Amino acid sequence: MTGAPPQGPAAPDDVIRTSGLTKRFRGGQLAVDGLDLAVPRGSVFGFLGPNGSGKTTTIRMLMGLIAPTSGVATVLGSPMPQSIGSVLPRVGALIEGPALYGYLSGRDNLARFDAADPTSDPRTRALRVTGALERVGLTAAAGKKARAYSLGMKQRLGLASALLQPRELLVLDEPTNGLDPQGMREIRSLVREVAAEGTTVFLSSHLLDEIEQVCTHAAVMSKGRLVVQGTVTELAARAQGRLVVRTPDVALAAEVLGGRQVTDLRTDQARVDGVTGTLGDDELPKLCAALVEAGVRVHGFGVERGTLEDAFVALTGEGFDVAG
Missing domain, CATH: 3.40.50.300 (P-loop containing nucleotide triphosphate hydrolases)
Incomplete structure (x- = not known):
């Protein structure tokens, strides 16, 4: 390419x-x-x-x-x-x-x-x-x-x-x-x-x-x-995947994930998103276990693949209408 x-x-x-x-x-x-x-x-x-x-x-x-x-x-x-x-x-x-x-x-x-x-x-x-x-x-x-x-x-x-x-x-x-x-x-x-x-x-x-x-x-x-x-x-x-954790304990989850070197955290009332970066598949179960051990109530945990929207923003630094 x-x-x-x-x-x-x-x-x-x-x-x-x-x-x-x-x-x-x-x-x-x-x-x-x-x-x-x-x-x-x-x-x-x-x-x-x-x-x-x-x-x-x-x-x-x-x-x-x-x-x-x-x-x-x-x-x-x-x-x-x-x-x-x-x-x-x-x-x-x-x-x-x-x-x-x-x-x-x-x-x-x-x-x-x-x-x-x-x-x-x-x-x-x-x-x-x-x-x-x-x-x-x-x-x-x-x-x-x-x-x-x-x-x-x-x-x-x-x-x-x-x-x-x-x-x-x-x-x-x-x-x-x-x-x-x-x-x-x-x-x-x-x-x-x-x-x-x-x-x-x-x-x-x-x-x-x-x-x-x-x-x-x-x-x-x-x-x-x-x-x-x-x-x-x-x-x-070209876009990195995104680790998605759905939890009511947003602040605590962000703290735990930040300690595991997951960057670009964004929080709201329902979920914590972290770019997976170089995380390997074997590290994902460890992250989930760490959240549970810390007392985070995990309602959802998974990785969303990178999208064209992510790639475009990464390439150009700007976004535009992504509705379909």
């Missing part, structure tokens, strides 16, 4: 690859700073960072919507934006929310999007539209005007437009924006389904929980720069 992939031509298994990708807007605002990114073919790649970290700007450069100030981007083996005409028909994308015709129904919006695709067969358009509506749970609302859709329904319709045809690459920018918890679960399930069919998914999100649940690989952005990239397992492993 590294903050920068090897330089040189894109590897056959890299669906997306950037080198020194930079975007500076008028006025000097540096939105993306020297990004080196490698997205393996077949992965569900989470592009993670707080709002304003440069994620959407990066995606717009990858899709040829804006030109980089410097650096290069390769998508599906071709440079962007130079190859936009040959690359985009192989990509499904939902960027910065769907652009819908409010006066058309959901079904008619999808038919319009499909008709704009030069690779689509008009003879099978109705079948594709119906299938896409079913996949995102909008069949019952297919005849309703898009202007009457809720934010979540519009997001679903935008996702349906990206799924009208099988694509080599699916690019999703905050796909669960505006969805309730049930809708989020459904979209995550759909992402897994699309990936299982062989499509590489590039998913931008500020929700750590979302990335951890559906992604195989991830990259962390902060203030326009790439902090780290690798598999989700590797990223989470």
Whole structure:
């Protein structure tokens, strides 16, 4: 795992690859700073960072919507934006929310999007539209005007437009924006389904929980720069596990655990948390016994593995929305 992939031509298994990708807007605002990114073919790649970290700007450069100030981007083996005409028909994308015709129904919006695709067969358009509506749970609302859709329904319709045809690459920018918890679960399930069919998914999100649940690989952005990239397992492993003791005797438990060199103690009325650090498995039973011997009423004792949230805070010193 590294903050920068090897330089040189894109590897056959890299669906997306950037080198020194930079975007500076008028006025000097540096939105993306020297990004080196490698997205393996077949992965569900989470592009993670707080709002304003440069994620959407990066995606717009990858899709040829804006030109980089410097650096290069390769998508599906071709440079962007130079190859936009040959690359985009192989990509499904939902960027910065769907652009819908409010006066058309959901079904008619999808038919319009499909008709704009030069690779689509008009003879099978109705079948594709119906299938896409079913996949995102909008069949019952297919005849309703898009202007009457809720934010979540519009997001679903935008996702349906990206799924009208099988694509080599699916690019999703905050796909669960505006969805309730049930809708989020459904979209995550759909992402897994699309990936299982062989499509590489590039998913931008500020929700750590979302990335951890559906992604195989991830990259962390902060203030326009790439902090780290690798598999989700590797990223989470950067965070230390946490020893959790649930007890009404918080002060006494903290004293005992502190004496056993467990650091970063945080206390509240119900539990004591301590970072396990280098504690071995054989030391955990000794810690539990020490608590009992000291008269601590132990209601719960165990180790929670490190999470992406822990890793992100450790890497950047900042946190962001981790709700899912």
